[in-house]
Amino acid sequence: MVVANWKMNLNLAEALVVSGMVAKCSEPLRNIDIVLAPASVFIYPIYEHVRIRSKNLKLALQDFYFEPEGAFTGEISAGMIKGVCSSVIIGHSERRKYFGETDEAVNKKTKFALKNNLAPIVCVGESERFHLEDHYQTELKRMKSSGGIISQIDKALAGLSKADIAKVVLAYEPVWAIGTGNAATGVYAAAVAYIVKTYIEEKYGVPADEIRVLYGGSVDQKNVKEYMLQPSLDGLLVGSSSLNAKGFCEICRITSEVKSGQLL
Numbered sequence: 001m002v003v004a005n006w007k008m009n010l011n012l013a014e015a016l017v018v019s020g021m022v023a024k025c026s027e028p029l030r031n032i033d034i035v036l037a038p039a040s041v042f043i044y045p046i047y048e049h050v051r052i053r054s055k056n057l058k059l060a061l062q063d064f065y066f067e068p069e070g071a072f073t074g075e076i077s078a079g080m081i082k083g084v085c086s087s088v089i090i091g092h093s094e095r096r097k098y099f100g101e102t103d104e105a106v107n108k109k110t111k112f113a114l115k116n117n118l119a120p121i122v123c124v125g126e127s128e129r130f131h132l133e134d135h136y137q138t139e140l141k142r143m144k145s146s147g148g149i150i151s152q153i154d155k156a157l158a159g160l161s162k163a164d165i166a167k168v169v170l171a172y173e174p175v176w177a178i179g180t181g182n183a184a185t186g187v188y189a190a191a192v193a194y195i196v197k198t199y200i201e202e203k204y205g206v207p208a209d210e211i212r213v214l215y216g217g218s219v220d221q222k223n224v225k226e227y228m229l230q231p232s233l234d235g236l237l238v239g240s241s242s243l244n245a246k247g248f249c250e251i252c253r254i255t256s257e258v259k260s261g262q263l264l
């Protein structure tokens with residue numbers, strides 16, 4: 001799965017141009033899921049624009065609220081994008097940092113997404129870099145401590161059935177790597193994904209190979225192959241490099257080729 005998180009970028013004209021180009025290049029890449037997450041105000045025009053151009057491009061919301069309707073000024077409900085979006089990004093570090101999104105809200109949104117047949121793309125990430133190579137046990141402890149990614153995952157998955165946990169897509173996004181150009185190495189991201197999958201299998205009984213973990217944080221056309229060659233990484237969440245259609249299409253093409261075994 002490759003997700004383009006456009007954040008608060010692109011005006012309508014730009015968004016139509018980029019989404020049209022991505023729709024075209026996504027069409028033959030049938031072995032991967034390609035997902036665009038535009039600003040919510042453009043979801044409908046983009047949906048109309050891309051659905052006639054590609055059967056292989058899905059849309060996601062960047063956020064939503066966990067109530068079906070009501071007096072919640074500024075919010076969007078799952079019902080409003082029914083049939084238009086297939087997934088929703090939940091708990092992105094920017095939402096946690098600037099909009100006070102708590103682990104509890106992430107849990108409520110995850111449950112609400114599942115209830116409404118939307119795949120939750122739950123973002124987790126620590127703010128300081130681990131040194132996995134040196135002190136595995138110490139770092140595992142740190143992952144489980146407050147603010148660590150395992151603690152974020154436990155809170156996000158609280159109260160979910162095994163079947164529902166298998167539908168959650170986890171996006172490992174180290175905060176220090178987002179928008180900094182300081183990407184995690186493929187080996188590092190893969191090690192974290194592996195630890196996360198093993199932990200979920202042991203704690204929740206969901207087989208590790210049923211859990212999808214994406215990596216996000218300064219992904220671009222140059223480093224995409226490094227991540228996709230790692231078996232424990234199932235895809236990417238791409239921010240700034242997804243704003244350029246040519247670059248994003250290249251990321252999708254490389255992902256498709258690596259995961260189908262054509263590009264090693």
Ligand code: PGA
Pocket residue numbers: 005173177178179180181216217218219237238239240241
């Ligand atoms: P970036 O953003 O690719 O610009 O680092 C990733 C994200 O925030 O999802």
